[in-house]
Amino acid sequence: MAAIESPMSGKVLEILVEVGQSIAEDDEVIILEAMKLENPIYAPEGGVVKEIKVKVGQQISEGEVIAELE
Amino acid sequence: MDVILNIWSSMAFDSLYWGNFVMWGIAFLFIYLAIKKDFEPLLLLPIAFGILLVNLPSEIMTPGEGLLWKFYHYGEEWAVIPPLIFLGLGAMTDFGPVIANPKTLLLGAGAQGGVYLTFFGALAAGFTVYEAATIGIIGGADGPTTIFLAAKLAPHMMGVCAVAAYSYMALVPIIQPPIIRVLTTEKERKIRMKSLRKVSKLEKIFFPIITCIIVCLLVPDAAALIGMFCFGNLLKESGVVDRLSNTAQNELMNIAVIFLGISVGATMPAEVFLSPKVIYIFVLGVVAFAGATAIGILLAKVMNLFLKEKINPIIGAAGVSAVPMAARVAHKIGQEADKKNYLLMHAMGPNVAGVIGTAVAAGMFISVLK
Numbered sequence: 426m427a428a429i430e431s432p433m434s435g436k437v438l439e440i441l442v443e444v445g446q447s448i449a450e451d452d453e454v455i456i457l458e459a460m461k462l463e464n465p466i467y468a469p470e471g472g473v474v475k476e477i478k479v480k481v482g483q484q485i486s487e488g489e490v491i492a493e494l495e
Numbered sequence: 496m497d498v499i500l501n502i503w504s505s506m507a508f509d510s511l512y513w514g515n516f517v518m519w520g521i522a523f524l525f526i527y528l529a530i531k532k533d534f535e536p537l538l539l540l541p542i543a544f545g546i547l548l549v550n551l552p553s554e555i556m557t558p559g560e561g562l563l564w565k566f567y568h569y570g571e572e573w574a575v576i577p578p579l580i581f582l583g584l585g586a587m588t589d590f591g592p593v594i595a596n597p598k599t600l601l602l603g604a605g606a607q608g609g610v611y612l613t614f615f616g617a618l619a620a621g622f623t624v625y626e627a628a629t630i631g632i633i634g635g636a637d638g639p640t641t642i643f644l645a646a647k648l649a650p651h652m653m654g655v656c657a658v659a660a661y662s663y664m665a666l667v668p669i670i671q672p673p674i675i676r677v678l679t680t681e682k683e684r685k686i687r688m689k690s691l692r693k694v695s696k697l698e699k700i701f702f703p704i705i706t707c708i709i710v711c712l713l714v715p716d717a718a719a720l721i722g723m724f725c726f727g728n729l730l731k732e733s734g735v736v737d738r739l740s741n742t743a744q745n746e747l748m749n750i751a752v753i754f755l756g757i758s759v760g761a762t763m764p765a766e767v768f769l770s771p772k773v774i775y776i777f778v779l780g781v782v783a784f785a786g787a788t789a790i791g792i793l794l795a796k797v798m799n800l801f802l803k804e805k806i807n808p809i810i811g812a813a814g815v816s817a818v819p820m821a822a823r824v825a826h827k828i829g830q831e832a833d834k835k836n837y838l839l840m841h842a843m844g845p846n847v848a849g850v851i852g853t854a855v856a857a858g859m860f861i862s863v864l865k
Contacts, residue, residue: 432690460839464839466837
């Protein structure tokens with residue numbers, strides 16, 4: 426089990442994965458808006474999405490868990 | 496027949512010369528770029544309209560009478576508007592990345608080397624010392640600071656230098672990437688930087704206050720810009736005057752931009768703008784900007800020789816003060832080398848330090864030259 430942590434702070438614009446979905450390393454997980462730039466956040470490793478911890482529109486900070494993988 | 500002649504002479508067709516029509520062309524080009532290409536529209540559109548107005552026969556720029564002259568005189572010549580814009584910028588700026596990693600202050604200061612390099616270049620090209628300083632400051636790609644300095648040292652060059660500064664600001668994503676790629680290796684671009692430490696609210700409140708005191712003591716002539724910048728930032732970070740902070744960032748900023756844009760445009764009548772010097776200014780301006788970018792990167796590489804925790808030299812390029820464009824460019828180039836390299840916040844450090852750096856450099860020019 427692993428967690429995807431946000432590499433920087435920003436606002437969640439879009440969530441691109443669903444619970445139960447199997448994702449690979451480097452897949453886009455969410456789009457994070459920071460400094461008026463849309464930043465895709467990539468999965469650091471592969472796995473099955475167990476839980477998504479953020480909502481669209483939510484302000485998240487660096488190190489906050491975006492999703493849990495297993 | 497007399498009637499027709501009278502009507503004709505009351506109109507103004509014969510007071511124009513070819514130069515005015517060239518300036519109309521430039522105004523139309525800017526309007527096109529602003530509307531169709533989204534090229535800094537908030538500034539370019541007012542500037543373009545100012546250019547058009549001043550190249551129509553009217554008394555709009557007649558000293559003491561014309562409307563735009565009054566905007567220009569009380570706004571720019573009195574150096575009121577650029578500090579108001581700095582107030583808004585301060586209220587928008589997050590100093591967190593600088594406080595978390597104060598080394599980046601050095602990068603923001605280092606990039607100002609491009610300003611001084613160009614100052615000497617412009618001197619060599621035959622500009623006066625006042626003009627050379629104004630051209631050099633374009634390297635910071637900071638519009639308000641350029642206008643502030645031009646008003647003090649070389650008012651006749653304000654319009655041209657402002658347009659140059661704003662052009663390079665808009666061209667950051669085109670000018671910087673090739674310079675970054677040439678000066679860094681793939682391996683350097685892949686350097687991932689450690690996450691920034693959490694910055695407390697107390698630090699964020701003290702930072703603008705201390706910065707203001709230090710800068711004003713060292714470079715009193717930068718006090719108008721830096722004082723307003725730090726004040727704006729304190730409004731934001733205090734958390735108790737959101738109304739003031741919001742007004743500084745939005746309404747007041749927008750009002751300042753309207754007056755600034757149209758009256759800067761009005762400093763460009765054909766007689767002034769259509770001289771060979773203008774081409775020099777644009778060429779030297781791009782040298783200044785490219786130089787600032789390169790020096791920032793090289794300084795980061797030098798710092799890496801001494802640092803255990805390496806910094807990614809790309810963020811050195813963000814030492815120019817085009818906020819946040821330069822930081823975004825650094826982020827994108829970093830991701831080209833390594834998808835999972837997120838440099839944005841790290842690059843914001845040198846980027847906001849660059850704003851302070853350019854304002855300080857302008858203050859130093861004023862105190863030495865005035």
